[in-house]
Amino acid sequence: MPEAFSEYWQATLGGLGRCPARAEIDPIPLRSTDFATLYGVRLTSLGSYRLFGYLSIPAGTGPFPAIYYTPKYQSVLEIIPQGTANLQRSRYITFSLAGRGQRNADTPYAAMFPGLLTEGIDDSASYIFRGIAADAVRGLEFLLTRHELDAARVVVVGNDMALIAAALTSGATHVVTTPALFYKTEELAPRTQAYPLEEVNDYLRVFPARRVRAPHPGLLRSARLRTPRHRHHACDGRRAGHPA
Numbered sequence: 702m703p704e705a706f707s708e709y710w711q712a713t714l715g716g717l718g719r720c721p722a723r724a725e726i727d728p729i730p731l732r733s734t735d736f737a738t739l740y741g742v743r744l745t746s747l748g749s750y751r752l753f754g755y756l757s758i759p760a761g762t763g764p765f766p767a768i769y770y771t772p773k774y775q776s777v778l779e780i781i782p783q784g785t786a787n788l789q790r791s792r793y794i795t796f797s798l799a800g801r802g803q804r805n806a807d808t809p810y811a812a813m814f815p816g817l818l819t820e821g822i823d824d825s826a827s828y829i830f831r832g833i834a835a836d837a838v839r840g841l842e843f844l845l846t847r848h849e850l851d852a853a854r855v856v857v858v859g860n861d862m863a864l865i866a867a868a869l870t871s872g873a874t875h876v877v878t879t880p881a882l883f884y885k886t887e888e889l890a891p892r893t894q895a896y897p898l899e900e901v902n903d904y905l906r907v908f909p910a911r912r913v914r915a916p917h918p919g920l921l922r923s924a925r926l927r928t929p930r931h932r933h934h935a936c937d938g939r940r941a942g943h944p945a
Contacts, residue, residue: 709825710869713747713831713834713835714835714838714869714870716747716748716835717746717747717835717838717839720745720746720747720748720749721745722744722745722839722842722843723743723744723745724742724743724744724843724846725742725743726740726741726742726743726756727740727741728740728741729741729755732755732780734787734790735760736759736760736788736790736791737757737758737759737760737790737791738757738758738760739755739756739757739780739790740755740756740757740758741753741754741755741756742754742755742756742796742843744798744839744840744843745839746801746832746835746836746839747831747832747835747836747839748832750801750806750810750832750836751806751808752798752799752800752801752806752836752839752840753778753798753799753805753806754778754796754797754798754799754840754843755778755779755780755795755796755797756794756795756796756844756847757780757781757790757794757795757796758794758847758849759790759791759792759793759794759849760791763849763850763851764849764850764851764852765792765793765794765849765850765851766792766793766794766851766854766855766856767793767794767795767796767844767847767850767851767854767855767856768789768793768794768795768796768856768858769795769796769797769798769840769841769844769855769856769857769858769873770782770795770796770797770798770858770859771798771800771837771840771841771857771858771859771860771862771863771866772798772799772800772803772833772836772837772840772859772862773803773859773860773862774814774817774818774860774881774882774897775803775814776803776804776812776814777803777804778797778798778799778803778804778805778806779797780795780797781795781797794844794847794849794850796840796843796844798836798837798840800832800833800836800837800862801829801832801833801836802817802829802833812829814896815896815897815899815900815903816900817829817897817900818830818882818897818898818900818901819900819901819903819904822904823908823911830882833862834862834865834866834869837859837862837863837865837866838866838869838870840866841857841866841867841870841872841873842870842872844872845872852872852874853874854874854875855872855873855874855875856873856874856875856876856877857873857875857876857877857878858876858877858878859877859878860878860879860880860881860882861878861880861881861882861883861884863876863877863878864876864878864880881897881898882897882898886898886901887901890902
């Protein structure tokens with residue numbers, strides 16, 4: 702890994718570490734059930750940006766395995782992914798996080814879809830996914846503080862952010878990921894007209910002299926290098942190591 706690249710992420714995590722989470726947790730009775738209580742969570746991330754997440758805790762004493770849904774490439778935040786059985790919340794702690802710009806975390810910045818992938822892309826310091834990666838790390842850090850948690854069974858689920866969060870901080874025991882943003886971006890973008898990768902094509906049509914390079918492909922390459930061996934990842938969408 703290039704030294705400058707490592708320093709970039711060390712500086713990012715250092716900045717995150719200087720921002721206390723200042724968690725605020727409020728019950729949401731309307732979305733709670735006999736088998737799980739739902740909470741709205743506010744957290745502070747890099748740059749003192751306030752995030753929002755949905756935390757669901759099963760009824761009972763625990764400890765419970767946990768599923769952490771990292772920020773998605775979409776505006777709306779779901780309690781659990783659409784199509785997932787709600788009874789999952791009876792067995793697992795679930796925590797879904799809106800990264801900066803997503804609904805309920807869109808003050809002062811409201812993301813555009815499409816548009817998020819290339820927001821600030823020409824400057825590694827201001828690139829929006831530097832902040833979103835930090836947001837994903839902060840979410841995992843918060844989840845690991847819950848006393849109901851079985852720390853031996855913590856799965857992180859999502860796109861590239863799941864793998865990156867698990868690589869940049871400790872605590873995840875399993876990773877289920879389908880990278881769609883930073884995996885072979887330069888190679889795959891010219892072959893598609895589908896978003897989000899079409900954003901890269903749009904950007905290069907406007908700025909043909911520019912090329913999309915670091916930190917983008919390196920984000921995922923770094924995650925592979927730094928993820929401990931006992932964690933499992935599936936870059937082709939296969940299910941990997943889901944805790945029982």
